[in-house]
Amino acid sequence: AQSVTQLDSQVPVFEEAPVELRCNYSSSVSVYLFWYVQYPNQGLQLLLKYLSGSTLVESINGFEAEFNKSQTSFHLRKPSVHISDTAEYFCAVSDLRAAGNKLTFGGGTRVLVKP
Amino acid sequence: DVKVTQSSRYLVKRTGEKVFLECVQDMDHENMFWYRQDPGLGLRLIYFSYDVKMKEKGDIPEGYSVSREKKERFSLILESASTNQTSMYLCASSWGGREVETQYFGPGTRLLVL
Numbered sequence: 025a026q027s028v029t030q031l032d033s034q035v036p037v038f039e040e041a042p043v044e045l046r047c048n049y050s051s052s053v054s055v056y057l058f059w060y061v062q063y064p065n066q067g068l069q070l071l072l073k074y075l076s077g078s079t080l081v082e083s084i085n086g087f088e089a090e091f092n093k094s095q096t097s098f099h100l101r102k103p104s105v106h107i108s109d110t111a112e113y114f115c116a117v118s119d120l121r122a123a124g125n126k127l128t129f130g131g132g133t134r135v136l137v138k139p
Numbered sequence: 140d141v142k143v144t145q146s147s148r149y150l151v152k153r154t155g156e157k158v159f160l161e162c163v164q165d166m167d168h169e170n171m172f173w174y175r176q177d178p179g180l181g182l183r184l185i186y187f188s189y190d191v192k193m194k195e196k197g198d199i200p201e202g203y204s205v206s207r208e209k210k211e212r213f214s215l216i217l218e219s220a221s222t223n224q225t226s227m228y229l230c231a232s233s234w235g236g237r238e239v240e241t242q243y244f245g246p247g248t249r250l251l252v253l
Contacts, residue, residue: 033179060244066228066243067143068182114181125170125233125240126197129181 026051026117029132036136037105045133047115057098058116058127059089066113068114074098085109110137142166143245145230151251158217160248162230169235171213172242173197173205176227188213188236220252 031046049055056075060068072083079091089100098115115130143225146161170189174182174197184197186205194205202224206214213232217224228248233240 028181032182065246067246068231068242069244070241073241113192116182125242126172126184126187127182127242129174129183131179 026055026119026128028115028117028128030113030115030130032131032133033131034134034136036138038138039107040104042101042103043105043109043135045113045115045135047098047100048132049096049098049115049117051096051119053119055117055119057089057091058118059083059087059098059100060114060116060129062112062114062132064111071100071113078116105135105137107137107139109135111135143230143232143243145228145245145248147169147248148191148246149249149251151253152217152220152250153253154221156217156220156252158252159252160215160228160230160250162213162215162232162245163211164232164243166232166234166243167210168232168243169210170233170240170242171207172231172233173203173213173215174229174231175199176247182229185215197198220250222252224250225252226250244247 031047035045046057057071059071060066061071074091112134116127165222172187173185188207204216230245231242233242
C-alpha cells in the first residue's frame with residue numbers, strides 16, 4: 025500500500041521569503057507524484073505533477089518540486105512567496121496500475137504568508 | 140474550463156438521517172471520486188467510479204454508498220448519518236485515459252451531523 029507523509033502541518037513564512045514543503049512517500053512500485061493546492065473556501069487544484077522525464081518540475085506561478093527516487097521525496101519549493109500563496113498544499117501519489125488512477129494524499133501543509 | 144459542481148456548500152443533518160451528496164461534472168470524464176477531508180488527515184478516498192454503474196471501494200467506504208446512473212453525475216449516500224461523518228466532502232473527476240490524469244475538484248460540501 026502507498027502512503028504519503030507531509031512532515032509539516034503548518035508553515036508560517038514572511039512575504040518574499042523562500043518556503044519548502046516536505047513530502048515523502050512509500051510505495052513498492054513506481055509512482056507518479058502531484059502537488060495540489062487548496063485556497064481558502066475552494067476545492068483543490070493541481071499545482072504541478074511528475075510523471076516521467078526531468079526530475080525537476082515547475083508550475084506557472086513559481087513553485088517547483090524535485091523528484092528524488094533514492095530518498096522517496098517530492099519536496100515543493102518557492103524562492104519568494106506572495107501573500108496570495110497562503111493556502112493548504114497537498115502532496116499525492118498514484119500508481120498507474122491502480123484502477124481509475126487513484127490518488128493517495130498526504131495530510132496537508134498549511135502555509136500562512138505574513139506581510 | 141472543467142467544472143465540477145456539488146449540490147450544497149453547507150449541510151446540517153441529524154443522526155440517523157439519510158443524506159445525499161450530489162456531484163456533477165461537465166467534461167465527459169470517465170472517472171469520478173468521493174473524498175472526505177479532515178484536518179491533519181488530508182483527503183481520504185471513500186469510493187470511486189470509472190464508468191457508469193461501476194463503483195469501487197476506496198480506503199474508507201464503511202457507512203457510505205454511491206450511485207452513478209449517468210456519466211456526469213456521481214452521488215454519495217450516507218444511509219444513516221452519524222456524528223463521526225461530520226466532515227468536508229470533496230468530489231473530483233478525471234478523464235479515463237491510460238495516462239495518470241489530473242483530477243478536477245468541486246468546491247466541497249461541509250457536512251455537520253448533529
